[in-house]
Structures are given as structure tokens and as C-alpha cells.
Amino acid sequence: MDFPRKVAVAALSASALALTAACGSGATGSGGDVTIGLAVSTLNNPYFVELKQGAEEAAAELGVKLTVVDAQNDATNQVNQVQTFATQGLKAIIINPVDSKQATPAAKAAENAGIPLVAVDRSVDEGKVVSEVASDNVQGGSLAAIELGRATSGEVVHLQGIPGASASRDRGRGFEQGLNSGGIKVVASQPADFDRAKGLDVMTNLLQANASIKGVFADNDEMALGAIKALGDKAGTQVQVVGFDGTPDGLKAVEDGTMTATIAQQPKVLGRKAVEQAVKAAKGEAVQQVVDVEVKVVTKKNLAEFKK
Amino acid sequence: MTTSINARKVLSDNGALGGLLVLVVALSVLAPSFLSTQNLLNVGVQAAVVAVLAFGSTFVIVSGGIDLSVGSVAALSAMVGAWSSTEAGLPGPLALLLGLATGVVAGLVNGALVSYGRLPAFIATLAMLSVARGLTLVVSQGTPLATPDVVSELGSNLTPFLPVPLLVMLVFFGLTAFVLTRTYQGRAMYVIGGNEEAARLSGIDVRKQKLVIYALSGLFAAVAGMLLAGRLASAGPQAAVGYELDAIAAVVIGGASLSGGVGRASGTLIGALVLAVLRNGLNQLQVSPFWQQVVIGVVIALAVLLDTLRRRSTR
Secondary structure, eight states: OOHHHHHHHHHHHHHHHHHHHHHHHHHSOSSOSOEEEEEESOSSSHHHHHHHHHHHHHHHHHTOEEEEEEOTTOHHHHHHHHHHHHTTTOSEEEEOOSOGGGOHHHHHHHHHTTOOEEEESSOOSSSOOSEEEEOOHHHHHHHHHHHHHHHOOEEEEEEEOSTTOHHHHHHHHHHHHHGGGSSEEEEEEEEOTTOHHHHHHHHHHHHHHOTTOOEEEESSHHHHHHHHHHHGGGBTTTBEEEEEEOOHHHHHHHHHTSSOEEEEOOHHHHHHHHHHHHHHHHTTOOOOSEEEOOOEEEOTTTGGGTOO | OHHHHHHHHHHHHOHHHHHHHHHHHHHHHHOTTTTSHHHHHHHHHHHHHHHHHHHHHHHHHHTTOOOTTHHHHHHHHHHHHHHHHHTSOOOHHHHHHHHHHHHHHHHHHHHHHHHTSOOOHHHHHHHHHHHHHHHHHHHHTTSOEEOOHHHHGGGSEEETTEEHHHHHHHHHHHHHHHHHHHSHHHHHHHHHHHOHHHHHHTTOOHHHHHHHHHHHHHHHHHHHHHHHHHHHTEEOTTTTTTHHHHHHHHHHHTTOOTTSSOOOHHHHHHHHHHHHHHHHHHHHTTOOHHHHHHHHHHHHHHHHHHHHHHHHHHO
16 A cells, blocks of 8 residues: 555655766766865855856866865855765865854864865864965955046945855955045945845935935945946946956956946956865875965956956 | 725725835935935836735735745746847747746646645745756856846836836736636635635635646746846846745735735735835935844834734724
């Protein structure tokens, strides 16, 4: 009586396993005995997808296996994933923390298992990290303020990322530090959660209350692109927009002249350098404690360097 | 005299309308630019995506179910539409239809899991939330894709004072009201939501109706996804994350009961407008980002509380 149901359950779980295995093999690179784990904060964002691609390319070139997991921006989830990595006999772990302040338990798990940990894009506030591969978000924010001050003067608005997220904090802080150099004044700072649709809505709303805005700084390109939509013809002419990240869509907007500048972080280089350091650590070679991947201001003039 | 009675009747039929009016009056006083025609149009446009999602959810909630997958299904439908045209080179209208069909299929799967698989709606649609979001990432490879022109026009203006999203929202409002009040399916939703066993005994094919209900919700989600993508001229892998909760909030603010059997299209429209007015106002008043979520939560609770009190007093 109960037999068919059992068969069905068994078949279902078998197919689920097969599916998992199939997907799993998709995430790993080819060849080599050395396996490295990469715990990404989220793949729901083109920036981190590029970081992952850079890491995969480097892993393929260096002949190591790379296992990628995605924490979906959940710090707890990420700690679990790194703890799982620590039990899998990996030779090195790369962590791209969801939040610098919440990555300590993950670092502890790696340390207890004796596995070298490399941090990429964001730092780990407390914990043992053999190498930190990052761009300076604070410096990037300052560069954005300077660039916006160069392009325009008068009232500007600041579209902030997710309140309390480390990238919002750092970029916002840098932006404020860079403000005193130019003739711009922030009249509104509102969150649009790094989201393009929210960038569009928030910018539309801010325009109602502040019709004389001359500039916009957005904590990422996605929000900047939303703001450009809201500004319509004004974008790039009456209102200068500066974004952050240098995503393909962001670069395209710079090319079209609707975005004045973006602060390029070179996520592919970040991923690549992180794997290079992790492989060195796995082989017991000397690693570079801090790898600084330069942030660069991209304008129409130097766009060619960044377009792929 | 009669007008005051009518006004009273409208207000007591729609508790949320009172809440909306209070918000509008308060914001008009606090933010001088709030009451301009352009800004009110903006609010309408900004409400459209959540409103269309919420209309679909109204069917589900009235019938005593819940659909947590609408945000992800919206993103997936828009992404399939964008992918079909940008990557696969299909003509725009066909890509749009494929996107809408994706929503219907996702809805049918939800409905089948609920009615034939006997999964609780919460679990079936929670699974779909994850699957649809994952498929969106698979299709898009994690990057935003440009939408075909026919979709982008959904986000534009017909004339300066006639934004397409607003129009779409009103059309779907009419459609929802019609389905709920004038069709067999609509009446079946209330009966199923009121008492599923009684509905079955009175001869309603509950399983089949549930398929229809979730398919409608999937279709509406797909339309909302197209609107969202149209406004940005691109479909994003991370689009509409968390919108299912906004949709449910809009339905409940509008006076629907999560235990089923109660709910109206007009209420849901007002619920969506309350959320949009609130977000618009918070931006214009430049409320600190840390406080905005607190305010939104408090207003949702107050709106529903007001409605409950009103019901108790009229009983």
C-alpha cells in the first residue's frame, strides 16, 4: 500500500541529489588537487558576479579547483557556509564578507581548522586573515565627491545604499570627507538600498522637493542608473550623476554621457588577486598581507581602459 | 445631508481610505511639494507595481491562501521576456507574451502543489519564491538585461499627464473588481475562503478553482514584473526582492482578512497607495534612513488597527 509513495519519495530525493551534484560540479573549476573555497556575499548583484568570474578565471589558469557558495547577503548563512568549508578539507578559503563586523565567527572556524583565510572586497574586523584583497571604499567615496565637485557646483543629493551595510557606511563617509574640496552642498541624503527601481523612485521624490539639484552621488551604479531614469534629459546636462562600481551598465551610461563618472572597483581583479593569494597560502608560500586594488575614477576620457 | 451620509458610508466601508486621507493631509501640511499634480502622478506610478502584485494576491488571500512567490515570479517573468528578446532575438511582443506565460506557469505550479499536492500554500509558494529567484539568476547570469521596446513603453508616458504604469494599474483594478464581484470564479474565491469544506460540498470544484486563483496571481505578478522592468528599461536579477511582503501588506491594509473570505479590489488599491504615499512622503520630508522602516511598520500596524476598530464599532 505504502510502497508507491516510498518509491516516489526515493525517486524524488535521488533526483534532488543528482540535481545538486550537477549544480555543484558547475560551480567548481577544472583539474588539480588543491581545492579552494570562495564564500561570496551575494550573486544577486552584477558586481559580485564579476568578482566570482575573475576568481574562476584565475583558478582555471593556476590549475586549482574552486568551490563557490553564495550567502545571499545573510551573514549567518555565510558563517554556516565557511564552517562547512572548514570540514571539507579545503586548502584555503576566500571570504567576501557580507558584513565586516559579522565575519568573526567565520574567521574563527577557518582558524580552528588550520585553513588559511583570505578576505576579499571587504575586510574581516576581528579574526586571523592571511591576506586582505580590497579596494578602499572610503577613498572611493572621497574621489566621487571630488569628481562631482569638479563637474558641477551647487546643491546635490546623496543616494545611500542599504542603511548600516558596510559599503554604504564607508562610501558615505568617504563622500562626506571629500565634500569640503568643491563647491557642492548635500541637501538630501536618502536610502535606495543599492536597488535600481528604488533609485528611480527616491530620485523622483527628491526632485519634487528639490527642483534645483545640480548633482547626484549614488553609493552604487544600480541606484545611479535609477536616478538617471528619473532625471531623463537632465541627466548629464543640467544634473551630473556620479555612481560607484563600474558595472557594465554603469560604464555604458558613462559612454552615453548620462553618467558623469563612476568609481571603478575592478571586481574581476579583486577575485583574481584573491585566488592568487589563496593558492600561495595553500602551498605554504609567502603571501602579501594587504593587496590594494586601486579604485579609479572612470569618465568618458579614460573609458576605453575599463570597457571589456 | 445625503452627501455626508454617502461620505460616511464610503469611509465605513473602507477603513483604509480614512488612513490614506489622514496621511495625505498630514503630508500636504508638512511637505509643500507633496500636493502638486506631478507628485501625485509620481505616487500613482510608484504604487503601480505593488498594486498589480497586490491585486493578484487579493484573489489568493480572499480564497484563504497566501502567495509568497509573487516578487520572484515578477522578476523571473521580466527576465524571461528580456532574455527572449535580447539574447534569443525574438520579436518584442512575442518576448512579452513568453514572459507573461512564465508567470502563468509559475502560478499553475503553485496551484497544483497546493490543490493536488496538498502542500500548505505558505510552503508551496515559499518554495516557488526560491526557485523563481534562482531561475532568474540562471537566465540572467547575474547581470541586468535590456528589455524589448514594447516592455520599455510600459514604463513611459502616453502624454505628460498619462503615465502608462498608472493606466495599467487602473485597468487591472477594474479587472480585479470585475473578477471578484461579477464572475463565478470570483464568488468561488469568497466561498472557498469562507469555508473550504462547505465550498466543496456545495459543488465547487475547489482544486480547479485554486489552479485558476494561483495562475491569476502568477499572471498579475508577471504584469507587475514587466511594469517594473519597463520603468527601468531593463530586467534586473535582484528586482522586486521582498515585494511579496509589500503586496500582502497592501491587501491587508485594504481590509482583507488573512483567514480568507474578506477583501476587495478597492481596498487593495488604497493599501498600495498608502505604502506609496508613505515612501514618497518620507523621502520628501528627508526622514533618516534608520527611522524610515520603523515609520512604515508603524503605519501598517496603525492602518490595520484602525480598520479592526471600525469594524468592531459598526457591528
